[in-house]
Amino acid sequence: MSDKLLDVHIRHTLHTAHGILPMEVDFVLPGNSILVLTGPSGSGKTTLLRQIAGLTLPESGRITFGQNLWLDTPSGIHLPAQQRHIGFVFQDYALFPNMTVRKNLDFALPQSGNRELISHLMEMAGLMQLADRKPHQLSGGQQQRVALVRALVREPELLLMDEPFAALDPEMQMQLQDLLLTLRRERPFTVILVTHDMGEIFRLADQVAILDTGKLTRIGTPAEVYLNDTTEGLFVYGEVLTCQRQGEMLAIRAWIDGKIRQFDIPAHWERQLQPGAAFTLHYSPGKADIRIIHPNGDAPLAAAP
Numbered sequence: 001m002s003d004k005l006l007d008v009h010i011r012h013t014l015h016t017a018h019g020i021l022p023m024e025v026d027f028v029l030p031g032n033s034i035l036v037l038t039g040p041s042g043s044g045k046t047t048l049l050r051q052i053a054g055l056t057l058p059e060s061g062r063i064t065f066g067q068n069l070w071l072d073t074p075s076g077i078h079l080p081a082q083q084r085h086i087g088f089v090f091q092d093y094a095l096f097p098n099m100t101v102r103k104n105l106d107f108a109l110p111q112s113g114n115r116e117l118i119s120h121l122m123e124m125a126g127l128m129q130l131a132d133r134k135p136h137q138l139s140g141g142q143q144q145r146v147a148l149v150r151a152l153v154r155e156p157e158l159l160l161m162d163e164p165f166a167a168l169d170p171e172m173q174m175q176l177q178d179l180l181l182t183l184r185r186e187r188p189f190t191v192i193l194v195t196h197d198m199g200e201i202f203r204l205a206d207q208v209a210i211l212d213t214g215k216l217t218r219i220g221t222p223a224e225v226y227l228n229d230t231t232e233g234l235f236v237y238g239e240v241l242t243c244q245r246q247g248e249m250l251a252i253r254a255w256i257d258g259k260i261r262q263f264d265i266p267a268h269w270e271r272q273l274q275p276g277a278a279f280t281l282h283y284s285p286g287k288a289d290i291r292i293i294h295p296n297g298d299a300p301l302a303a304a305p
Contacts, residue, residue: 034192037192049162061073065157086159088151089144100134101130104135105149117153125145126145127142141168144165159191203261208221238279239277243274245270250273251264
């Protein structure tokens with residue numbers, strides 16, 4: 001477990017389809033939080049992840065994680081990736097094709113690692129029945145579960161994820177997001193995740209940073225970054241798939257913008273938010289207003305109290 005701050009200061013030159021761009025990134029991330037990194041293609045997101053991981057050396061910079069100095073170019077310090085206690089999940093899974101699921105995980109375990117942890121994580125991720133299969137015998141979602149567990153058997157304090165769920169169907173995206181949140185509750189760690197998915201941002205992120213042409217243009221909570229008092233807020237429209245009461249809250253799964261999303265709202269909406277109900281959800285700073293519409297779209301059932 002870690003409450004370490006990640007402190008990043010990077011200067012680099014990006015060679016993009018739009019020409020040469022100066023990359024200037026400075027941010028501090030609290031430990032055990034999730035930062036979502038988003039922005040246009042070619043803005044430097046993957047490069048930044050690789051620099052934090054120690055896989056790419058920036059032209060100049062300094063990176064510390066708690067009391068550990070990972071990078072200080074003026075002093076010639078560049079700690080290799082295997083000494084940074086991180087996990088990395090790629091979009092293309094990067095599994096060893098000639099190894100079974102179990103052997104892929106065994107290979108990732110450090111010599112001093114906890115071998116019982118592999119079985120525990122496999123159980124949590126539903127991989128036990130797939131232990132003897134090789135990657136080509138797995139679906140995309142199954143391969144991504146293996147990739148996530150493989151990164152976590154090293155018990156990293158920092159997990160870097162480069163669009164890990166982008167190629168998966170909406171239901172599998174939701175399952176793997178649930179798995180990530182469940183694993184973090186059991187063994188807290190810090191996450192930096194690259195995504196363009198707005199639903200994923202609002203569901204997972206403690207903070208979101210927009211990287212555009214090599215510079216962080218905004219950083220804060222999703223509400224702070226995407227909403228402000230001078231706008232009407234963010235409106236989303238959807239249809240309820242399931243509604244499950246959990247104490248004083250409702251766990252809603254809904255079809256929004258072509259994908260399955262999940263959000264929690266107060267339990268007094270239970271009668272209106274039954275499966276099949278259409279709704280408009282209005283995100284605004286400090287509150288969520290909900291306007292429920294009959295499935296035929298005729299009239300509102302209720303307005304938010």
